[in-house]
Amino acid sequence: MQKMLAPCAGNHFYRDHVALLIDSYQNLLHRSFLENIGEDTLGRRVFTAEFALLSHNTDPDPVFNYANEKALDLFELNWDELIGMPSRLSVEPENQQARERLMAAVTNNGFVENYTGIRVSKTGRRFRINNAAIWNVHDRHGLYRGQAACFSDWIYL
Template sequence: MQKIPAPAQGNHFYRDHVALLIDSYRQLLQRSFLHDIGEDCLGQRVFEAEFALLSHNTDPDPLFNYANLKALELFELSWDELIGMPSRLSVEPENQQARERLMAAVTDKGFVDNYTGIRVSKTGRRFRIDNVAIWNVHDRLGRYLGQAACFSDWTYL
């Protein structure tokens, strides 16, 4: 797999990808998860935000294709470690079937709101995520690009 450079000024912190995540969220949930973040420097502001934002692609075993700093911190992974990793690995093996059902529900409905679940970091540190929104991501032509998740509530277990 080709190495994808980490978000930085030179790639505008993946502003265009972040904008697709935000636009898809607004269309499906009829609200925004951004409250104090304007369009100016959008990519950098979202990358450095105090909420976690992640997305994965449409591969049969979906791979992470974006994570902001807060998500990287929670999962205790670097950009290079997380990007390209199967998103199912963010869940302990015993919880993967429940995650598969959740992601199928997101695919069918378009989104799931107020999800709560357990995740695990690289070092095995478990944490509960609460009030999570998970939604389908589409481009401006309506093509399905994958799914994203956003949350700002977590508790280490």
């Protein structure tokens, strides 16, 4: 996988990828988690938002391919550390099977809402996410591109 540069004005803060995540969310859940954001500012606004947004790709062992600043802060990782990391590593080993069941449910149903689960940061700091939405990401041609998660409710344990 080619290393992706950190989001910046030069790459429009990955506006097209963010739009793909948002469009997939809207198509599956018939609502938006964003209001009134113009396309020209979409990437920057989502990258600096107060909610966490992450996505992973379609590899057999999916790797993160996007995270906004809030997600990076929660996981105590920088862009280069998180992008390309297997998403399963965001969960402690003892919670891997529960995560696999969750991802299978998302794959089968298209999305899961109101998810609550424990995650762990780079330094081992545990936090519980509450009321997360996790959904399948498809492009405008219906091609499966991975999965994404968004949440704005968490507590450090």
